Amino acid sequence: MQEKQITEKLELTNGRDHTTYRVKIIHSSATEVCICGQGMTVERGDKVVVPTRYGKELGRVQGIVGDTEIDKNEVQYIDRKATTQDIERSKSNTEKEKRAFEICREKVVKHALDMKLVSAHYLIDETKILFYFTADTRVDFRELVKDLVSIFKMRIELRQIGVRDEARVLGGIGVCGRGYCCHCMTDNLKPVSIKMAKEQNLTLNSMKISGPCGRLLCCLSYEYDTYRDIKKSLPMEGTRIYFDNEHFRVMEINIFVKKIKLTGDSGRFLDIDFNRFIYDEEKDEWQILKE
Numbered sequence: 001m002q003e004k005q006i007t008e009k010l011e012l013t014n015g016r017d018h019t020t021y022r023v024k025i026i027h028s029s030a031t032e033v034c035i036c037g038q039g040m041t042v043e044r045g046d047k048v049v050v051p052t053r054y055g056k057e058l059g060r061v062q063g064i065v066g067d068t069e070i071d072k073n074e075v076q077y078i079d080r081k082a083t084t085q086d087i088e089r090s091k092s093n094t095e096k097e098k099r100a101f102e103i104c105r106e107k108v109v110k111h112a113l114d115m116k117l118v119s120a121h122y123l124i125d126e127t128k129i130l131f132y133f134t135a136d137t138r139v140d141f142r143e144l145v146k147d148l149v150s151i152f153k154m155r156i157e158l159r160q161i162g163v164r165d166e167a168r169v170l171g172g173i174g175v176c177g178r179g180y181c182c183h184c185m186t187d188n189l190k191p192v193s194i195k196m197a198k199e200q201n202l203t204l205n206s207m208k209i210s211g212p213c214g215r216l217l218c219c220l221s222y223e224y225d226t227y228r229d230i231k232k233s234l235p236m237e238g239t240r241i242y243f244d245n246e247h248f249r250v251m252e253i254n255i256f257v258k259k260i261k262l263t264g265d266s267g268r269f270l271d272i273d274f275n276r277f278i279y280d281e282e283k284d285e286w287q288i289l290k291e
Contacts, residue, residue: 023050023059023078026090027121029168029183033065034078047082054130054159055123058082058090086124093122100152104131107147115139118166128155134166164189167213174211181218192216196224199231201252230255234277235286243270243288 021042023032032050042048046061056079082090100120108117115135122129129152133139141158148156161169164182171183182189197209197220211217231253235241239250241262248262248270260277262270276289 020065020075021078022062022065023048024062025050025052025057025059027057027119027169028165029171031062031188032059032076033074034076036078040078040081042078042081047087049079049082049086049124051076051079054157055128056125058086058124089124093124097121100129100131103151104144104148107144111141111144111147113139113141113144115141115160116166118161119169126155128157131156131158132161132166132169133158134163135160163213164215167211172212174217176219180211186218190218190221192218192220196220199224199227201254227255234260234274235279239286241286241288 019035021034021036023034024030025032026047030052032052034048034050036042042061044061044063048059048061049056050059051057097120100122101117104120105117108115114137115133118132118134120129120131129148131148139160145156145158167180168182168186168189172180174180178184192215194204194216197204197216200220200223202209202220209217209220234253235250237250237253241248241250243262246264246266246268248264248268250260251263252261254261258274259271260274262272264270272288276291278287278289279285280287
């Protein structure tokens with residue numbers, strides 16, 4: 001049944017132009033892929049109300065999704081364009097969230113819970129407060145919820161998130177001097193590995209390649225595919241190549257200057273342009289063309 005509804009959503013959009021949009025949730029900075037209902041049109045920058053896994057949220061239209069493949073299970077209907085009342089309610093909720101955050105933090109201290117409160121959030125259409133927190137272990141917050149329900153007289157949900165999600169919600173300034181990628185520009189939090197740093201010849205000092213969240217920098221993934229594709233057509237580091245009556249070993253591949261550094265058995269060092277390296281398939285070896 002759900003698959004049929006999602007298929008109907010996509011069939012509805014295929015009959016019209018510019019109907020699949022990426023919407024950024026204002027509170028969490030997460031994004032949703034959405035389509036418009038019948039008779040609705042939106043433009044980039046419009047504020048809209050969209051359903052999320054936590055409830056209906058206020059978001060901002062970032063633009064039309066391109067030709068990239070869309071996961072049918074992620075497509076949502078835009079509920080409506082945000083009205084003046086929605087925007088005013090959101091502003092009012094922001095003020096109430098500050099008070100709710102302080103109260104919850106006091107209760108966390110009271111119950112001596114090993115957790116870090118990240119934010120409090122009121123949903124647009126529901127009488128519910130979401131409290132986001134981080135913790136290293138599982139937290140028994142049942143007594144905390146009882147206290148909060150007795151104070152706010154509404155549904156309370158506590159959601160444990162990761163440190164990268166925390167950075168995306170709170171935002172901040174990165175080591176580059178710009179806003180966090182996860183908060184300002186990244187659509188989804190993608191896995192980042194130490195292999196990406198190695199491929200780009202970056203220092204493996206964790207202090208230099210980690211963000212304020214303590215995880216590897218999101219930007220390590222931006223140029224990784226380019227480095228990987230370029231290096232596919234070049235000898236790997238450590239490859240031995242016979243040239244000028246001597247065996248050399250590949251020491252470093254410099255993508256920026258398009259040169260490969262080699263060291264010979266006699267101690268000689270060479271810097272040779274990429275375009276002088278060819279692979280002889282018959283001999284199954286790399287060769288260097290003479291100038």
